[in-house]
Amino acid sequence: MTTSSAPGKVYLFGEHAVVYGEPAVPCAIERRARVSVEPRDDHRVRVESDDLTLDGFTVEWGGPADEHHDVDVPSNLVEAATGYVDEALSQARDAIGDPEAGFDVTIESDIPLGGGLGSSAAVVVAAIDAAVRASGETIEPEELADRAYQAESTVQGGEASRADTYCSAMGGAVRVEGDDTRPIEAPELPLVIGYDGGAGDTGELVAGVRALKEEYGFAADTVETIGDLTREGEQLLAAADPDGDPGPVLLEELGDLMDFNHGLLSALGVSSRSLDRMVWTAREADATGAKLTGAGGGGCIVALDEGQATRRALEYSPGCDQTFRAELATEGVRAEE
Ligand SMILES: Nc1ncnc2c1ncn2[C@@H]1O[C@H](COP(=O)(O)OP(=O)(O)O)[C@@H](O)[C@H]1O
Ligand SMILES: C[C@@](O)(CCOP(=O)(O)O)CC(=O)O
Structure with missing residues (x-):
């Protein structure tokens, strides 16, 4: 089992406007998502998360080509719940150059879902990192941030900024303006x-x-x-x-x-x-x-x-x-x- 964690974040300034190229300053906080990954012998993906809005479930599906999720709830809910993990694993497969790799994934998170603290970004960043490392490769934080952004952007229909994913990958306070992303110095704020x-x-x-x-x-x-x-x-x-x-x-x-x-x-x-x-x-x-x-x-x-x-x-x-x-x-x- 290979486990990575990534932090959530708060925006000090600039959410929404950042989607239109204005600057934003998010700041990573000590609330983390931990994702554990084990490569499988087949091409399937199995995800366990106790925190999902579907109220704790296990779902098994056959990777990117397999539309069928083996769980008895409406498909839009399943997509909302699994879309980010699915895209993160696609990015990991691309990074390791194995388009058919299968994974067992377990997610534990201290970050409330959908509450504005960047739960999806933390899950995506930690999932890509853990899946790549579980496959015996490494990924630099900048590439990880970029891949996590691509994953979020796909799930959100192209409407995402780099702010959440860059902040979660790098930690600390960061500044994001379009594709320009950089860490900034900031005192510890209460x-x-x-x-x-x-x-x-x-x-x-x-x-x-x-x-x-x-x-x-x-x-x-x-x-x-x-x-x-x-x-x-x-x-x-x-x-x-x-x-x-x-x-x-x-x-x-x-x-x-x-x-x-x-x-x-x-x-x-x-x-x-x-x-x-x-x-x-x-x-x-x-x-x-x-x-x-x-x-x-x-x-x-x-x-x-x-x-x-x-x-x-x-x-x-x-x-x-x-x-x-x-x-x-x-x-x-x-x-x-
Ligand atoms: N612990 C978790 N386990 C699995 N998926 C998660 C978890 N936390 C977040 N997610 C995914 O992220 C989505 C919420 O992300 P988003 O709407 O961007 O909210 P946030 O404001 O927290 O960033 C969830 O619907 C789910 O797909
Ligand atoms: C509204 C927005 O600026 C921030 C969304 O943050 P969160 O997913 O609610 O944590 C969108 C984005 O930057 O991708």
């Missing part, structure tokens, strides 16, 4: 996550923003404004001491930009009542700023607070199912014992 227990449909939300942008000039301007504020945020991070305490002034300034970013995402129609409620709960506690993270529609918010007040307020907030502090994951993909 990130607090609120999770409403729900999920958003990334493809649908991205399509909604595209439609709005095509119909209304102000929506296109909103996307550009998100790009502008992301550049401001980057400058603040670049000016800070990456090894020092961020300090109250930087936290206020970053928090203001996060609040502004959330407002613009709301204007684009991707927030929800529970996300707005958690954002306001955080702000009215002691957070210097708060925003939704990821595609939106439901799932997680990220707030900045050095103390305990935001977590405590979120714990008692009716719309919040879970709250936790997220540490920056400096390591991206890694081999596990």
